[in-house]
Amino acid sequence: MCRGRMRCSATGMAEPRHPGWAIAAAASAREGWLFRPQGRGQEGLDCLGLVLMASAEAGIRLSVPRLPMMGHSRPEVFRRMRELGLREVRLGMAMPGDVLLAFPATRQAHLGIRTDIGFVEANARLRRVVVRPWLDGAGWHSAWRLCWERD
Numbered sequence: 001m002c003r004g005r006m007r008c009s010a011t012g013m014a015e016p017r018h019p020g021w022a023i024a025a026a027a028s029a030r031e032g033w034l035f036r037p038q039g040r041g042q043e044g045l046d047c048l049g050l051v052l053m054a055s056a057e058a059g060i061r062l063s064v065p066r067l068p069m070m071g072h073s074r075p076e077v078f079r080r081m082r083e084l085g086l087r088e089v090r091l092g093m094a095m096p097g098d099v100l101l102a103f104p105a106t107r108q109a110h111l112g113i114r115t116d117i118g119f120v121e122a123n124a125r126l127r128r129v130v131v132r133p134w135l136d137g138a139g140w141h142s143a144w145r146l147c148w149e150r151d
Contacts, residue, residue, distance in 0.1 A: 020097020020114075022058035023146065027113040027120040030054070033129040035122050045129060047111040050122045051099055054113055058097070060146055077101070077109045086144035092136075094143035101142045114143065 027050055036044025040052060048064065055062050062084055072080070081088070086099060094100065100112040100119055112121035118133045119140075137143075 018097075019058050019060060019146070020095050021116075023054045023060070023097035024113055024115040024120070026054035026057035027051075027129075028115055028131055030122075030129045031120065031131050033122075035124055035127045035129065037124075039122070045122045046124075047122045050120065050129060051111050051113060054120075055146060062146075071107055072109060073107065074103065077103075081144050086146055089143050089145050091140055091143050094137065095145075097146060099144040099146060100137075100140045101144060102140050112140070 030045065030050060030053065033042075034044040035046065036049075037046055038049070039045040040049040045053065052062055052064060064084065078088075081099075081101070089098065091100075094114045096114055096116050098114040100114055100121075102110045102112070104110050110121070112119040114134075115131065118131060120129065120131050122129045
């Protein structure tokens with residue numbers, strides 16, 4: 001269910017007042033936080049925990065059970081994303097605050113958050129939350145919009 005409406009500037013980028021900018025800023029502010037499997041707070045975050053915390057800070061509460069991001073088929077992951085009220089958008093149209101979805105291994109999903117110049121992710125290999133350049137979305141499967149719609 002959408003709680004706000006997005007406005008686009010002449011360049012096609014979302015204006016800073018739409019919720020995506022707040023989500024991206026909240027995620028970026030977690031850079032350097034520790035990675036922790038099933039992490040949902042200051043003790044550490046996993047990729048889902050990062051999305052939940054950044055969304056909550058932007059005023060968007062998502063109710064998600066404490067599930068690992070492993071062991072789910074792609075169709076099940078897509079279904080769960082839709083059940084949360086997210087809708088898929090073309091990866092090339094991803095805007096700040098959009099949730100990015102990747103499948104780094106069989107039956108394993110990974111999430112990130114798009115920023116204006118890249119993305120933020122809780123990286124298990126690096127054991128921390130990192131900000132990375134966009135590089136045309138390389139490595140990401142799809143993008144999902146949380147709560148706003150185009151006019």
